Amino acid sequence: MHALLIAAANPLQPIVDFYESGLFRAGLRLSLLFVVVLWLSLALWVYKDARRRMNDPILIGVAVAAGVLFPFVGPLVYLFLRPPEYLDDVRERELEIRLMERRFGGADTCPGCSAPVEADFLVCPACSKRLRKACESCERPLDPAWQVCPYCAAAPPATA
Ligand SMILES: [Zn+2]
Ligand SMILES: [Zn+2]
Known part of the structure; x- marks a missing residue:
C-alpha cells in the first residue's frame, strides 16, 4: 500500500x-x-x-x-x-617457388638473348650463341667453371 x-x-x-x-x-x-x-x-x-x-x-x-x-x-x-x-605462409610459398625454379631450371637463360636454355645446351637455340664447351674426350657439355670434366675426368682445353 x-x-x-x-x-x-x-x-x-x-x-x-x-x-x-x-x-x-x-x-x-x-x-x-x-x-x-x-x-x-x-x-x-x-x-x-x-x-x-x-x-x-x-x-x-x-x-x-x-x-x-x-x-x-x-x-x-x-x-x-x-x-x-x-x-x-609467405616463407613457405617463397621456398616452394625456389624449389620449382631449381627443378625446372627456370633460372637458366641465354646471356645473349635471355631465351630459356637447359643446363646441358652447348649453343643457344634462339641466337646460336656458344653457351658451353663440350668435353673433348666424352663430348658432354662442360660448365665454364669446371676445372675438370666430371664425367670422364679429362681436363678441358686451356683455350676458350
Ligand atoms: Zn640466345
Ligand atoms: Zn669428359
Missing part, C-alpha cells in the same frame, strides 16, 4: 528506485568489467595476430598501442589494415 502511494505521487519513482538499487549497481559493475575484459582481450588478440603477420617490432608495437589506446576501434582498424598473409 505504501509503495503504491509513492508510485502515485511520482510515476517515475519505481525507475529511480531501480537505478539506485544494489542490483542495478552490481549489473553496471559487471558490464563494465565485461567491457574491460573484452577490450584487453582484443588488444591481446591484436598482439598475437600481428606477431604472426609482421616482422617489424615497431609495426607490431604500433598495432598493439592502437588496440590499447583506441578500445574496439583500434582492433577493428587493424583488422582492415593488417597484412593479408601469415609470415609462415
